[in-house]
Amino acid sequence: MxxxxxxxxxxxxxxxxxxxxxxxxxxxxxxxxxxxxxxxxxxxxxxxxxxxxxxxxxxxxxxxxxxxxxxxxxxxxxxxxxxxxxxxxxxxxxxxITLLPPDAEADLDAALEPLLADPVAADEAARQAAHAHPGRQxxxxxxxxxxxxxxxxxxxxxxxxxxxxxxxxxxxxxxxxxxxxxxxxxx
Structure with a gap:
């Protein structure tokens, strides 16, 4: 049944x-x-x-x-x-996931800005910057x-x-x- x-x-x-x-x-x-x-x-x-x-x-x-x-x-x-x-x-x-404090936005922007024409490279740069940030959780x-x-x-x-x-x-x-x-x- x-x-x-x-x-x-x-x-x-x-x-x-x-x-x-x-x-x-x-x-x-x-x-x-x-x-x-x-x-x-x-x-x-x-x-x-x-x-x-x-x-x-x-x-x-x-x-x-x-x-x-x-x-x-x-x-x-x-x-x-x-x-x-x-x-x-x-x-x-x-x-x-990796959590970042609000003040990390400037660090991510600096990592991404030169790579915005290449979304894959920009995504990888953001991931690396997030993992390297001292305030990450x-x-x-x-x-x-x-x-x-x-x-x-x-x-x-x-x-x-x-x-x-x-x-x-x-x-x-x-x-x-x-x-x-x-x-x-x-x-």
Whole structure:
């Protein structure tokens, strides 16, 4: 017996946030410098019915992240080609990012200005300048969307250097990543 198609509207932003925290917990076991990790978000009840061995009987979470095996490190290509079956009510992506203090903008502009005619070289120069900046912080960004339009992005700063590793969010965090993830349901 198969379950009826899950109603994505039944899931809240809090359910999505909890699933993202699970995604970050999974990726915390990976070494820093790992490729981005893509997850399908499936209702835990559906997963428990279809693959009972994958779900802890005490798991009361609404959504369960399912790691997607990918063969590309090119994030844009991956997000433009992925498609989801009906049982997947959302998706999430965890990637590493470098955060810079507001005063770093002048340093980045100086690195980019001579290379603006070559977008690839400018992008690489910006990446190198960001990694060399003394005020940089490394973090894992977890961004997720549901078919019903709910969106959340969480940031986990790399522990050490006085950082606690606490999860942070902001309404304007990673809008482009969230848009790209949402497009995987409309493409």
């Amino acid at each position: 198969t379950s009826p198609e899950p109603a994505a509207a039944a899931f809240s932003q809090a359910d999505l946030g909890n699933a993202l925290a699970q995604c970050l917990a999974y990726t915390a076991e990976l070494p820093w410098g790992s490729q981005p990790t893509l997850f399908g978000l499936v209702p835990t009840g559906v997963l428990a019915e279809q693959a009972p061995g994958l779900v802890d009987p005490d798991d009361d979470s609404a959504l369960s992240p399912v790691v997607q095996e990918t063969d590309t490190a090119e994030l844009e290509q991956l997000l433009t080609t992925v498609s989801w079956p009906a049982a997947v009510v959302g998706c999430a992506l965890v990637s590493e 490394t973090a894992r960004l977890a961004a997720g969307v549901l078919r019903n339009g709910k969106r959340v992005a969480l940031l986990a700063l790399r522990e050490g250097d006085g950082q606690s590793g606490d999860l942070q969010t902001h309404p304007n965090l990673a809008p482009n990543v969230l848009d790209a993830l949402a497009q995987t349901f409309h493409g």
